[in-house]
Amino acid sequence: MKRLLLAAAATVSVSPQPGGLLSQEPLAVGVRVFYGPRPGFADIDLRLIGGAKKTIDMAAYVLSDRALVAALGSAAMRGVRVRLYLDGEGERGRAGGALEAIASAPNLEIRRKGRSRDLMHLKSYQVDGRVLRSGSANFSVSGEEFQDNDLILIESPAAVERFEDTFERLWARSDNQKIGTR
Numbered sequence: 001m002k003r004l005l006l007a008a009a010a011t012v013s014v015s016p017q018p019g020g021l022l023s024q025e026p027l028a029v030g031v032r033v034f035y036g037p038r039p040g041f042a043d044i045d046l047r048l049i050g051g052a053k054k055t056i057d058m059a060a061y062v063l064s065d066r067a068l069v070a071a072l073g074s075a076a077m078r079g080v081r082v083r084l085y086l087d088g089e090g091e092r093g094r095a096g097g098a099l100e101a102i103a104s105a106p107n108l109e110i111r112r113k114g115r116s117r118d119l120m121h122l123k124s125y126q127v128d129g130r131v132l133r134s135g136s137a138n139f140s141v142s143g144e145e146f147q148d149n150d151l152i153l154i155e156s157p158a159a160v161e162r163f164e165d166t167f168e169r170l171w172a173r174s175d176n177q178k179i180g181t182r
Contacts, residue, residue, distance in 0.1 A: 030154065031152065033150060034135075035149070036144065036149050036150075037144075037149075041137075041144055042067075042145055048133060048153075049075055049127070052080045053080065056072065056082045057083045057163075058083070058139075059085045059124050061120060062143065065140050079107060084108070085112075086112045087112070087120040088114055109180075113173065120170060126164060129160050129164075131153060131155050132156065134152045137151045
């Protein structure tokens with residue numbers, strides 16, 4: 001039985017095959033993985049956004065953390081180009097009046113996915129073309145402080161580029177709804 005298992009294991013390859021999906025993904029060296037809830041978990045997003053100098057592109061299934069929304073507004077006010085792409089499920093996942101309060105900020109654009117049966121379920125953003133934040137944690141107080149989630153930071157221009165390709169495709173959907181005056 002042991003020999004049979006070893007023979008079966010030898011025939012299974014876990015390395016990327018030429019032309020396979022795994023070989024198309026960028027290999028990232030600078031990866032940090034955080035698991036929450038734990039003290040400081042929510043501060044990771046605030047620090048990344050607070051340190052942005054040029055761009056933030058965020059795809060958010062849920063964006064309801066008021067402190068995070070305020071940080072995005074502050075980034076836009078200091079000259080960072082901020083684009084927020086939200087799922088289209090009505091008012092769910094919005095930070096009440098906080099999102100509307102920043103919607104007219106300079107350098108900030110907000111679009112919501114048009115209505116369809118498919119969810120835009122990403123919880124990701126890029127900062128300055130150098131860092132990609134992804135993971136299971138929604139941009140909400142519950143997602144950051146109470147739920148078991150992961151938050152992954154990838155310092156890789158190639159990974160950011162792959163995210164940007166996806167973000168641009170989402171951003172350009174013809175049925176998107178613009179939020180605010182921009």
